[in-house]
Each structure stands twice: as C-alpha cells, then as structure tokens.
Amino acid sequence: MPDPNVLIPNEKIKSLRFIRNEITRPNIIAGDYTYYDDPDPTVTFESRVTHHYPFIGDKLIIGKFCAIAKGVEFVMNGANHRMNGATTYPFNIIGGEWERFAPALSDLPIKGDTVVGNDVWIGQNVTILPGVHIGDGAVIGANSVVASDVPAYAVAAGDPCRVVRMRFDGEKIALLLALKWWDWSEEKITANLGALCSGDFDALGKLL
Numbered sequence: 001m002p003d004p005n006v007l008i009p010n011e012k013i014k015s016l017r018f019i020r021n022e023i024t025r026p027n028i029i030a031g032d033y034t035y036y037d038d039p040d041p042t043v044t045f046e047s048r049v050t051h052h053y054p055f056i057g058d059k060l061i062i063g064k065f066c067a068i069a070k071g072v073e074f075v076m077n078g079a080n081h082r083m084n085g086a087t088t089y090p091f092n093i094i095g096g097e098w099e100r101f102a103p104a105l106s107d108l109p110i111k112g113d114t115v116v117g118n119d120v121w122i123g124q125n126v127t128i129l130p131g132v133h134i135g136d137g138a139v140i141g142a143n144s145v146v147a148s149d150v151p152a153y154a155v156a157a158g159d160p161c162r163v164v165r166m167r168f169d170g171e172k173i174a175l176l177l178a179l180k181w182w183d184w185s186e187e188k189i190t191a192n193l194g195a196l197c198s199g200d201f202d203a204l205g206k207l208l
Contacts, residue, residue, distance in 0.1 A: 001186045001187075001190055002033070004018065004020070004032040004033055005021060006018065006021065007021045007022055009035075013037075014041070015037050015038055015039040015041075015070075016035050016036075016037045017035060017036055017037075017038075017045070018032075018033065018034065018035050019034050019035060019036050019045045019062065019068070020032060020034065022036075022044060022045055022046070023045065023046055024046065025046060025049075025052065027052065027054065027057070027058065027059045027060065028046065028049060028052075028059070028060045028062075029059060029060070029061045029062065030062040030066075031062060031063045031064030031065070031066070031118065031182070032064050032065075033064055033065045034062055034063065034064060034065060034066040034067075034068070035066075035067060035068065036048070036068045036070075036072075037067070037068065037069055037070055038070040038071075039070070040070075043070075045068075048071075048072055048073050048074060049073075049074045049076060050073060050074070050075055050076065050079065051075055051076045051077070051078035051079035052074075052076040052078060053076075053078040055105075056076070056077050056078050056105065056108075056110065058076055058077045058078075058110065058112065058113055058114070058130065058131075059113040059114070060074055060076065060113070060114045060116075061113055061114070061115045061116070062115075062116040062120075063116060063117045063118030063119070063120065063136065063182065064118045064119070064182040064183075065118055065119045065182050066116060066117075066118065066119065066120045066121070066122070067120075067121045067122070068122045069122060069123050069124040069125075069126075069142070070124055070125075071124050071125035071126075072122050072124070072125070072126045072127075072128070073126075073127050073128070074114055074128050075127060075128065075129050075130060076114065076130055077108070077110045077111060077112075077130040077131070079130065080108050080109045080110065080111075080130065081108070082103040082107045082108060083109055084107060090103075110130075110131075111129075111130045111131025112130075112131045113131070114128060114130060114131060114132055114133075115132075115133045115134070116128075116133075116134045117133075117134055117135050117136035117137070117138065117152065118136045118137075118180075118182040119136055119137045119181075119182055120134055120135075120136070120137065120138050120139075120140070121138075121139045121140070122134075122140045123139075123140055123141050123142035123143070123144070124142045124143070125142055125143045126140050126141075126142065126143065126144045126145075126146065127144070127145045127146065128140075128146045129145070129146060129147045132146050132147065132148065132149060132150070133149045133150075134146070134149070134150045135149075135150060135151045135152030135153065135154065136152045136153070136176070136177060136182075137152050137153040137167065137173075137176060138150045138151070138152060138153060138154050138155075138156065139154070139155045139156070139167065140156055140157070140161065141155070141156065141157025141158070141161075141164070142157075143159070144156065144157050144158055144159060144161040145158075145159040145160055145161055146160075146161040147160050147161065148160070148161070150163065151163065151166075152173060152177060153166055153167040153168055153173045153176065154166055154167070155167060172201055175201060175204065175205060175208070176204075178208060179204060179207060179208060181196060181204075192204075192207065195207075
C-alpha cells in the first residue's frame with residue numbers, strides 16, 4: 001500500500017506530491033493522500049495559496065484523497081479590500097505616512113475559512129475565492145472561478161462556477177456520506193477498491 005507520509009508517492013510520476021508532507025504554514029491543513037500535481041518542481045502547493053497572512057487567521061482546510069491539478073489557486077481573505085470607505089485603494093501597503101490608514105480587521109470583508117471536503121477533484125487553473133466550502137465528492141471543472149459553496153457530489157464549472165449536475169441521485173449520495181470511505185483503514189480501502197472504483201452501490205451498501 002502507498003505510504004501517506006512521503007512527499008512523492010510514485011517515482012514514475014514525480015509531478016504528483018502529497019500536500020500534507022510539503023506544507024509549512026500552520027493555517028493550511030490537508031488530509032492523507034491529497035495531492036497537488038504540477039510538472040514544475042519549483043512550484044509548491046503553498047505558492048498557490050495566495051494572500052494568506054497570519055494576522056488574519058483564516059485557514060485553508062482540505063480533506064483526504066483530493067486530487068488538485070496544476071494552476072489551481074486558493075485566494076485567501078488577505079486579498080480583500082476595505083469596502084466601507086469612499087475608496088477601496090489600500091493606501092497603507094504603499095508605506096510611509098499612508099501606513100496610518102491601515103484598515104482594522106473589522107473593516108475588511110473577512111469570509112472565514114476555506115474548506116474543501118474529502119475525495120474532491122479540482123481541475124486545472126481553477127480559482128477558489130475566500131470562504132468557499134466545497135463538499136465531499138465534488139468535481140470542479142477546469143478554469144472555473146469558485147465564488148460560492150459547492151454541495152457534496154456536485155459537478156460544478158464556469159465563471160462564476162455553477163452546479164452543472166449531481167454525480168449521483170440523493171439516495172446514493174446519502175449512502176456515500178454515511179459510508180465515509182476516506183476514513184477507512186488502508187487495508188479496508190484496498191480490500192474494497194473494486195466496489196469504490198466501479199460504483200457498485202449494492203456492494204458498498206453492505207459495508208455500512
């Protein structure tokens with residue numbers, strides 16, 4: 001079975017790296033087996049999490065077994081500007097005398113943590129805006145801009161990102177959410193890969 005504690009799980013695909021074993025920021029949390037895929041070894045996953053400043057305190061939380069393609073960017077709350085003044089221009093970042101006019105955190109439209117569930121597939125060049133929650137099993141199409149929440153097991157795409165369809169009917173989605181296969185042991189996952197990969201819901205239902 002693959003080792004979740006290595007950076008590159010497959011030496012034949014060096015572009016694929018387990019995020020959890022690469023991140024250094026305490027406000028980024030990723031589950032086992034979640035990977036970022038980029039052929040440029042100088043591009044770290046953290047470099048794709050932008051405007052992420054410790055003094056704001058927002059977190060990026062990503063579940064287990066997520067597949068994140070190259071070019072994906074998580075824009076965090078530090079990108080937001082004050083909206084209650086006559087101007088949105090951030091004079092304070094220019095420096096000098098203008099630093100006196102830095103906004104208080106309460107003046108900024110902070111939208112909370114960004115949360116990605118388990119078993120989420122995010123296509124190439126997707127931009128995910130602050131405070132978005134993406135449910136378990138969702139699929140985000142390439143080049144999408146995700147500005148609002150995406151429900152579990154939805155296929156969503158576009159700019160702005162919208163739900164295109166649901167992957168399964170409500171009964172099957174409820175089964176998968178109850179099953180939480182991503183929390184199984186590696187041994188149990190391995191023993192049931194046939195059912196997981198084929199979508200054999202009769203077999204999966206017997207595992208509840």
